[in-house]
Amino acid sequence: MNIGQAAKKTCVPAKTIRYYESIGLIAPASRTASGYRTYDDRDVQTLRFIQRARNLGFSVKQVANLLALWRDRDRSSADVKALAREHLAEIDQRMAELQSMRETLEHLMQRCHGDERPECPILADLAGDEAEAEHKSRRIKDFAG
Amino acid sequence: MNIGQAAKKTCVPAKTIRYYESIGLIAPASRTASGYRTYDDRDVQTLRFIQRARNLGFSVKQVANLLALWRDRDRSSADVKALAREHLAEIDQRMAELQSMRETLEHLMQRCHGDERPECPILADLAGDEAEAEHKSRRIKDFAG
DNA sequence: GATAGGGTTTCCAGTGACTGGAAGGTCAAG
């Protein structure tokens, strides 16, 4: 099948399939006489694997590792699990950062009247305005990441 | 003060300060006779504002809007709050995505032995292997974003 | 005055993971 067909079957855009080939995530597709890429069911399966792993938030590099493990019949599930654990830690880290932002932002928003007047604790806090930023204990802190 | 001094005071790397100038987020700095950028306390305050807003996860574009509102004495706090609300929605969306990934990943990990054997439900699920991916109700779903 | 060491300047390139678009070749239908 052509790249468009493969794209439809896998929900991976044709452009992205070409991109994955260009960075070596997938092997170069075979070609017709006129240069069109052709894909078979195994290619589709691989693309679906990639798509699912990407949807779980794995980076392309991590997906490459997962693909290698998938193809390696002598893999140990411990290696797969280690990759997953690493990724889970990244997710947790990102969630913690977002949570921290969320709390600060929501707190500031609660104190902002949101009317036609210019007084705004959100701006006051961003400006580091000690006089206007009342609840100092809740002031924005720097994140490590 | 020089850019290095300003960087130290604001926790914004010199390179990033130049970058912010290049994209127009901050006004071009004044220069010494020999071409060195110089910064005063007002510049430092602006950089700190930017830094805090970035730490809250606002995009550079959003920060530009916040800066404009900050400088506009006739702003309405409603405009600021609207920006914040928009950003909060983005944060919530990203958190929901991460949470969904997290749940799927953790579920898969729980079922993976993580030993020297090759059998691995994580890979089986990514491969879409219906025979080996037991708990179908928990199969990976596509995300909108 | 020479030299060493920092700091600063510009510009170019790379990151990650695509995505958009231009210019052109191919294919099937009518």
Add this chain to the structure above:
DNA sequence: CTTGACCTTCCAGTCACTGGAAACCCTATC
């Protein structure tokens, strides 16, 4: 034979920086 959909390559843009090279400036020490 033309139309329109599909395909090809290549270049550029996204976002927010970050790294590095080559050159200039500034101060201190010998």
